[in-house]
Amino acid sequence: MKPPATMLVVGSVALDSVRTPYGAADEVLGGSASYFAHSAIHFGPVKIVAVVGEDFPAEHRARFEERGIDLSGLETAPGRTFRWRGEYTAELGHAHTLETQLNVFSSFHPRLGPQHRDCPCVFLANIDPDLQLEVLEQVRRPRLVLSDTMNYWIARKPDRVLEVLRRVDVALLNEEEARALAGETLLPRAADRLLDQGAKAVIIKQGEHGALYRDRESRYQTPAFPVEALRDPTGAGDSFAGGFLGWLARSGDSGGDGLCQALACGTTMASLAIEDFSPQRLVEVGRDEICERVRVLHHMVNFRLKPLF
């Protein structure tokens, strides 16, 4: 097997304060780039481009570095680190944002160094689509670009979100986002519509129901890994992205088998992320446990097809 391709993530590194029915955490490590990186690093090299303030704790920086995550693109700007405060109710599907302090993030423009421009795999985490497009201007012929977004940008800059969708290889959305952007209630139709609008491939994240991949030729689906000890759903989507892109970077297989296994790796990493606050479980988990969850998912859906009639 060839060595895994290097992954670049451009997104947020934040301090989160979160309350869920299962506990609370105060000013813990958060942000899309943090979850992605701690997930993807299990599969291959990861470089972060993001910004933090002068108050960003040295222990968080150390934790990235202990895991071998490249922080050469983590800018420190004058001011305070991006902060998010939210809570989840019993349904756990949706975060209720209590407070967002953009702080240093408000004037962030991603600056890629030469070590970033040639990364073959790129994750454009959920940031302003204009910033995502700035990143696309700076990278040089990446093999695979995955993007994420959120309702906030779909409501405010739908055209720019669609422009990103057209220019990446795979666009991640959750069900609500897919429906909103496509203007279709039925998911299969929403996926069709996004392809009609120029997306090459979409993944619709379905929370506890797994995730659906769709391109012009194929559809693939993974169930969610059955988590019994959910504590905090924050970061599930970015951890999914880390497992998905991670397996593609590691295996180099973007055929049907590769995409299916990438979906299973994605939902596995998401299942780990939500079992604790911050990316803690992603830091602690070992290869055996990741393998075991992917095996469970494979076993849940795979069968030998017999002729029906």
Add this chain to the structure above:
Amino acid sequence: MKPPATMLVVGSVALDSVRTPYGAADEVLGGSASYFAHSAIHFGPVKIVAVVGEDFPAEHRARFEERGIDLSGLETAPGRTFRWRGEYTAELGHAHTLETQLNVFSSFHPRLGPQHRDCPCVFLANIDPDLQLEVLEQVRRPRLVLSDTMNYWIARKPDRVLEVLRRVDVALLNEEEARALAGETLLPRAADRLLDQGAKAVIIKQGEHGALYRDRESRYQTPAFPVEALRDPTGAGDSFAGGFLGWLARSGDSGGDGLCQALACGTTMASLAIEDFSPQRLVEVGRDEICERVRVLHHMVNFRLKPLF
């Protein structure tokens, strides 16, 4: 291959009036036993035990008979046939019941003849759990019993619903019903709890997200077949039951491969049912189309698992 085992369904035969965002139908054939039978008959012999009134249209009776469905257990009682009137809004997840006229159904007690008691496969469709238990008293050592229920009975007779769950081989519930009966929000925990309460196996129907099978040893999941032309979701669950039990009756394989393929057959038959009002599509569909949908589902989830690390 051995001939398929005979299936018995005890449930309702009704006249439905339904309005959805995609159209409306007035006094069309409905009822759990009707959907189940028109679905299961593609896989093997089906006998119905149910009741209709003197006004039940001869054309509906003829349609069952043309498909080879055994109506020797379809009682005609003095009075009017059970009627249901409902509508679905844009979300299509949930029917809003406008009117239920039980009519002859209000005094129905299932009476099984000798030709019914020895059926190896039994579907206890959604009726009063006390009636479901009456059926279980009358059957002789069936090989496989599947049950369905609904929120109405879970709210009114939870103990009797649980008693049915304990006495059948597989209990069908939708997500809301599973959560309500188990008193757990998280689906994996709800399934655990139902097994703790004595169920041997449960299937949690998840609408457009497919269905989950769970017993003490195993979990299996099928995605939903991606329907683009939904017209009326009525009968999806009973059509699912017909495909699921149908494949088990036909293949005689209740191992992992058999259960997975049965889930795929279930969601395939459900996908057909919802493409038109009444069980019309189930009547018209041919074997090729059923096979093709099961193949699509198999292709969506099956992959060759590579070692991760």
